[in-house]
Amino acid sequence: MDAPLVLTTRLDPNEIDKEAHNIDVLWEYPLEFYLATLEYKHPKEIDSIMDQVAGRIGSALQYESFGYTHDTRDISEGPGESAYKTLETMIDKMNAQLELARIIRAVDAKDVVYRVITKHFLPDMIGNLKSFSSQSLRCTKCGAKYRRIPLKGRCYCGNNLTLTVHEKSVKKYLEITKEISEKFDLDAYTQQRIGIVEESMKSLFQSDKVKKCKLTDFM
Ligand SMILES: [Zn+2]
Structure with missing residues (x-):
């Protein structure tokens, strides 16, 4: 890679x-x-x-006399392209890995889910959540970077500014994390950690002022 x-x-x-x-x-x-x-x-x-x-x-x-237990016809035999590349979305990759975990008797699928979530997805989401709120802004035209939004509200070259960390990349793993943690019935503590991260994301991205609700919500 x-x-x-x-x-x-x-x-x-x-x-x-x-x-x-x-x-x-x-x-x-x-x-x-x-x-x-x-x-x-x-x-x-x-x-x-x-x-x-x-x-x-x-x-x-x-450098020499290396033993091995299983012979092969060609040392370059094997997958020409990694499944990590052929599988497109993170959900596809995750499902493929869990399917393997399910059919290999020596692997505890629930433990795989637990490790992927606690070692990979959760730290990623927490890290991105933090970098979203402390991110810098970038001009789409001249590439200038700003630690704070200039008072003008736009770049000094006149162009619009854009975020360097986007909402989409912060939320990237949330759905798959929720889905597999429920499916594999992870422990309450881990489920609660995921819940807290989801709440933090809601609090950051959803405006409390602009709330769409129906009349029936009040009854
Ligand atoms: Zn600019």
Whole structure:
């Protein structure tokens, strides 16, 4: 997804992302590994018996004799395009992920929903809500930025000013968050947190003065 900022011609395994050092390079897993899984041991406890790239850094073996358990015809086989790109809206992506969670027995779908909401959607919405009210304004024509609206009410070049953070991007995840939190019956505390965020958004975007109501609302 990200555009490369630096291109390098010589790869030093010590300089790459540490996550990539966690790859095990055994030709087959020892019995101790499977026994440890039955006891739900922490991966750190059997670190020493699993030959990993991390332990080879600095030696000649950091480049060669990597074992693997499943062969392939072509190392570049696999999806040519990520589902993250082919699925258009965030709702599509979320539903696809939850469908996977539902059919994989080892995955607790409710826990996936809980994590996505508390680690991703809620912080995003709270952050955007804050940046909406402390945002700067930008001129559509000359690109000048203002921390406050000039007294003229428009840019000094005469053009109109526009927001840099829009209502739409603040509310982006609200509907999907509400939908899946109800569908998966999340705990009351999380539901209340979502409710509070929704209230804050209403308070920010809906004017209390301009309220459309029918005569029957008073009866
Ligand atoms: Zn301007």
